[in-house]
Amino acid sequence: MEHRYSENLHSPGAELVQKTLLQKLSALTRFHAGYFRISLSLCAQALLWKTLSAADPRALHFILHLLPAAAFDVLWSFALSSLVVLCALYAIRCACRFDCFKAELGHHVGVNYLFAPWASALLLLQCAPSPFLRPERPAYHVLWWAFAVPILVLDVKVYGQWFTKGRKYCLSAVANPTSQMTVIANMAAAAAAAATDLKEIATCMFTVGLAHYLVLFVTLYQRLAGSESLLPALLRPVFFLFFAAPATASVAWAAISGGGGSGGGFDTAAKMLFFLSFFLFLCLVSRPALFWRSMRTFSLAWWAYSFPLTVLALAAEKYAQEVKGGVPNAIMVVLSLVSALVTVALILFSAFNPALLLPHRDPFLPQPSIPS
Known part of the structure; x- marks a missing residue:
């Protein structure tokens, strides 16, 4: 009887099942926090077009009126679906391979994208179409705390690690461009809180993010x-x-500073930050050779283009609402359309190249190694 059981284990059917399970486990293990850049990009697009439709700028009037009335609801639902699916996959991955999650917490790139799902949720919260999720509603406050507290916990974990864990984890050793995700998450939380009566908390989150950005920017600029x-x-x-x-x-x-009004709070400080962002954008796009090697083959890293372009377009919209004129409107229109086209292109590339989204050798993937 034991011999028959052993034969069943080594039968072609059993081996096929085992191989299928190993392949699924391998794919699940290759999934990491970096994939939340997809939901971050889609959620930012939802916020951008919600803001544009509310402001109804003349420069985009012809485009906005060509879109069906339910277009924004579809975009918001699509962004929400992507976030829910990615969160579910990541939760399953953590349950099945908790060692991979622990490795990600100590990885100089992976840990930064743990901020992304919470930032995505806060962006969606700001543009939710449901009247039950308006800033004055209790549900908005509850969800804000649910999404902001993990950011604060990660802040304490990451910043404390830099202060106390010695040379291996000091900022000058591990700082990289993805470290700015901590700043982005804090700013997203501050913007969402500012829409309510949580002004002091919004200022607190902004201060923490800004202080970190000042140190991080200098560190990255001078990295060895x-x-x-x-x-x-x-x-x-x-x-x-x-x-x-x-x-x-x-x-x-x-x-x-402006209570969430369209352009009303875009004061000198906001303009200075926008000008800095636009200047850095021009510096990067003027160096296409820097990105040439990464553009040879489609990869998950391409999704890093979408969110920055979208949030820059969002800042440009605020600037154009405050400073009337042809140049601000032109900047807003170009950035908005480019960000939308880039996002659509990335969706199509991802849909037609799903295998390239889960490569066996992903530079973002922290150790331990995965089964092939």
Whole structure:
């Protein structure tokens, strides 16, 4: 009887089942927090077009009126679905391979994208179409706390690690462009809080994010050759986060100082942050050779282009509402359309190249190694 049981285990059917399970486990293990850049990009697009439709700028009037009335609801639902699916997959991955999650917590790139799902949720919360999720409603406050507290916990974990764990985890050794995700998450939380009566908390989140950004920007600017912060060529699209952080800060400060009105709070400080973001954007796009090697083959890293362009377009919309004129409107229109086209192109590339989204050798993937 034992011999028959052993034969069943080694039968072709059993081996096929085992191989299928191993393949699924391998694919699940290759899934990591970096995939939340997809939901972050889609949620930012939802917020951008909600803002544009509310402001109804003349420069985009012809485009907005061509869209069906339910277009924004479809976009918001699509962004929400992507976030829910990615969160579910990541939760399953953590349950099945908790060792991979622990490795990600100590990885100089992976830990930064743990901020992304919470930032995505806060962006969606700001543009929710449901009347039950308006800023004055209790549900908005409850969800804000649910999404902001994990950001604060990660802040304490990451910042404390830099202060107390010695040379291996000091900022000068592990800083890289993805480290700016911590700044972006804090600014997203500040902007969402500013829409309510949580002004003091919004200012607190903004202060923490800004202080970190000032130190991080100088550290990245002066980083040494050969340090761990240097990324492989495949990951160079994340350099776009250099202008995403000040753009998000510009939008957050406009919300804090102006009570969330369209353009009404875009004061001198918000303009300075927008100008810094736009300057860094011009510096990067003027160096296309920097990104050439990463553009040879489609990869998850390409999604790093979408969110920065979208949030810069959002800041440009706020600026155009405050400073009337042809140039601000032209900047807003170009950035909005480019961000939308880039996002659509990335969706199509992802749909037609799903295998390239889960490569066996992903530079973002922290150790331990995965089964092939």
